Amino acid sequence: MNNRNIRLLVPTLFVIALVFSSCAIFRPNGRPSDPLAALRYDIDQVLADSIFTPTKTGIKVISPNSKEVVYERDSKLLMRPASNMKLLSSSTALRVLGKDYQFKTSVFADTTAIDGVLNGNLYLKGMGDPDLTTADLDTLVGQVRSLGVKNIAGGVIADVSFFDDLYWGYGWNWDDEPSSYAAFITPLTINDNCVTVKVSPGRAQGDSVQVRVEPPTSYVTIVNKGRTVLDTVLHRLSVTRLYKEHSNTILIEGEMLPRAKPIEEELSVWKPELYTATLFTEALQRNGITVAKGPVLGQVPPSDREIAVHLHGIDSAVVNMNKVSDNLTAEMLLKTLDAVSNNIPGSSEGGVFVVNKFLSSMGIDTSKYRMTDGSGLSYHNLITAEMMVQLLDGMQHQTDIFPLFYASLPIAGVDGTIRNRMKKTPAEGNLRAKTGTISGVSSLSGYVQTLDGEHLVFSISMQNFIYPTRYYQRAQDKIGALLAGFSRFGLMPPPTK
Secondary structure, three states, X not given: OOHHXXXXXXXXXXXXXXXXXXXXXHOOOOOOOOHHHHHHHHHHHHOXXXXXXXXXXXXXXXXXXXXXXXXEEOOOOOEOOHHHHHXXXXXXXXXXXXXXXXXXXXXXXXXXXXXXEEOOOEEEEEOOEOOOOHHHHHHHHHHHHXXXXXXXXXXXXXXXXXXXXXXOOOOOOHHXXXXXXXXXXXXXXXXXXXXXXXXXXXXXXXXXXEEEEEOOOOOOEEEEOOEEOOOOOOOEOEEEEOHHHOOOEEEEEOEEOOOOOOEEEEEEOOOHHHHHHHHHHHHHHHOOOEEOOOOEEXXXXXXXXEEEEEEEEHHHHHHHHHHOOOHHHHHHHXXXXXXXXXXXXXXXHHHHXXXXXXXXXXXXXXXXXXXXXXXXXXXXXXXXXXXHHHHHHHHOOOOOOHHHHHHOOOEOOOXXXXXXXXXXXXXXXXXXXXXXXXXXXXXXXXXXXXXXXXXXXXXXXXXXXXXXXXXXXXXXXXXXXXXXXXXXXXXXXXXXX
């Protein structure tokens, strides 16, 4: 390079150096002193962990009073919400069905009992109650007995005409069966459409393991191949239902030590509407009412009269759905929305239409997300953090139903699916949020109050990871604690417990 070119290059290099030195002078060194900038910095630090390198993360946090965006990262990115989908289902159910809505299960009779004999059938009709239990069937039986019925010449006929006949959600995985979280959908549901299998070791080496089913019922068949061994378990105990055969045969295989603790497995049942009708038949018989025929499917004739009714409020259903993240409740609510709003039989597709209509009324663009089921178990669902925050913010203005919606959300460190999370942080007993977890997906969306008493609305969604979900939940917990411990006035969070 000649001297002339060097002379021309020196000023250019000086200017470049000045620019970079100026940037160094004005760029904050480390954590900013401004509280809001510091909060954003701290959240960025949480997400700087290497586990997030291959992971998609969408976050939005707003202060609803000022509409200020407190933090945002890829909030318009479509993500699988997992059980955050229940926020759409529960909010719409409260708005459309109303907070005083009651689910109904009815018993109808062909004829009037004469001298204790009912020369016909009993019809058990379900209308979407997700919380019906064995004890509730006993209540219905008591009403039947009060009419003097002692003998039924026919049998119990299960009426499931309130819903369509699609018993699983769109996009559910076939191998989720027979897990309790993927129980079959029917308007005539009992005990979450599951049985609980309790297995204990035998008394001596070589004895069969002891098996008990709750509730006791003839609807399932037990094949017990489990054995008690003296010292070493070579084959781990397995409890499953022969789901590939569409069978209600429960198979127990493997080994247990004599002093091993009993284990429990909750398994879904095939054709749960007949399971409900069977339990009702068995309850009638336990209470001294003979039933000539076994349960079958059918529809209540128009001429039949209603002789027994059981009601359940929507409030307990919504709390159960969001606190413990019950999938079956969400799916039943979705179909009920269609059956009540549009036509019978109710369908999931029709329920999604009702949800979209409600969200559209809140100003949410329903063309920007995809909902295919009510629970979030489907991998076809796609939601953005921005849209979720819009929903949560909008629900605060639904003043008549918001208290119940808010009360249904799990409380950090206290109850529900986050009862063991964010303990000994400012979020404990403060942050309320719905979790969402399926393979490779974890989400958390809800409300939190800062140290200043400022209310924040947030949504966090993480997906496309192969590491254990707890790593991503810990990151969410750190962010939740940062939000709860935030102060615009530089206040210090209270000491941890």
